[in-house]
Amino acid sequence: MLPRALLSKVILKPSVSLFQFNQQRGLHSRNKKAMEFIAKGWNALKEVDRVIDYCELNDRRLIPLLNTAKENFELALEADNTNTHARYWLSRVHMKYHVPGANKAVAAALLVEAAEMGDPDAQYALGCHLRVENDYVQSDQRAFYYLEKAVEQLHPGALYLLGAVYLTGDCVKKDIASALWCFHRASEKGHAGAAIAYGSLLLKGVKIPESIIKFSLKRGSAAQKRGKNKESIAIDPVEMAKEKFQIAAKSGCDLGFKWLARLEEEEKRLLTQEY
Incomplete structure (x- = not known):
């Protein structure tokens, strides 16, 4: 049981005054x-x-x-x-x-x-x-x-534009890793242009930064374990590119559909060569 004196203090001295409550209610x-x-x-x-x-x-x-x-x-x-x-x-x-x-x-x-x-x-x-x-x-x-x-508030348009700035080195030092990070985060928020940029860079052979790999693995994207130990976890760039093009296609971007069609044709061509 709480002492009576302590209990009275808790009841009689609320943390928020009536004036503060009315002020907050007015703001709301x-x-x-x-x-x-x-x-x-x-x-x-x-x-x-x-x-x-x-x-x-x-x-x-x-x-x-x-x-x-x-x-x-x-x-x-x-x-x-x-x-x-x-x-x-x-x-x-x-x-x-x-x-x-x-x-x-x-x-x-x-x-x-x-x-x-x-x-x-x-x-x-x-x-x-x-x-x-x-x-x-x-x-x-x-x-x-x-x-x-x-960008600090993860605005998709700002992420895409900043990614383009880093990619071209316009008024900042060229930084492909930072550009990819910006495109990746913007595409996650549905930005079609960022998704196309990211996917096409992957298909050109641009290396995925480790920070994005770890982030993607936590989100459960197109990741595959290769090898027996945990350090050998990697991401299939073609599968990730396909995911990005699907994001663009979902938003109605024609380029997204065209890239997906090209990937499908390439997969069919590789299958016919194997057989």
Whole structure:
């Protein structure tokens, strides 16, 4: 039994005050309301993206949808000014679409704010924008900085782009192992381009880094034990490449289907030669 004095202290002195509880409840309520507005705005943009390829960019029939998206993202920020998703999507509306009242300066400011607040989509988008040549700032270094921040949160687009940077040695030291790691992690998140890049590099004979082999074995991918001791565990590069092409094909990428067809033809050719 606990002493009565100690029991009274536990009961009378809660770890969270009533004021703190109300404050947290208020934050949760504002965030929930903001997310509802973001969902409405995102649905409107989704409808725009669905039909925009079949009409002019400034088609007046798109204006009601664009206004709906813009207003809902603005309402989301009013409901919760700390919401990074609202900042990112509002910047996207201002920057990409012909919405009435669009302002590139506002878009840039919102995008930088969202990136600095840790939103991975904003960090990736800002990194992409800074990759454009700029005579007045060291844009490549800043782009690399934001891309790395997005990569830390395993953003698939940022992983793919950083992998391409490492592969080509553009503004960084060429590092095939780092490129493969980026492509591998991006493909695991369904990025078709990364899956194609990784699979094609494997078929060209690029050596798989040990870190990826260990990671893949833990995940139970196309691994085969060869030999009697545990140190002889290896991965069949052709089987892993096939897995990557299947990821690309699953996302609807034509190159994924073409690579799978080529592998199937090669397997048939080898079988006929054996017999």
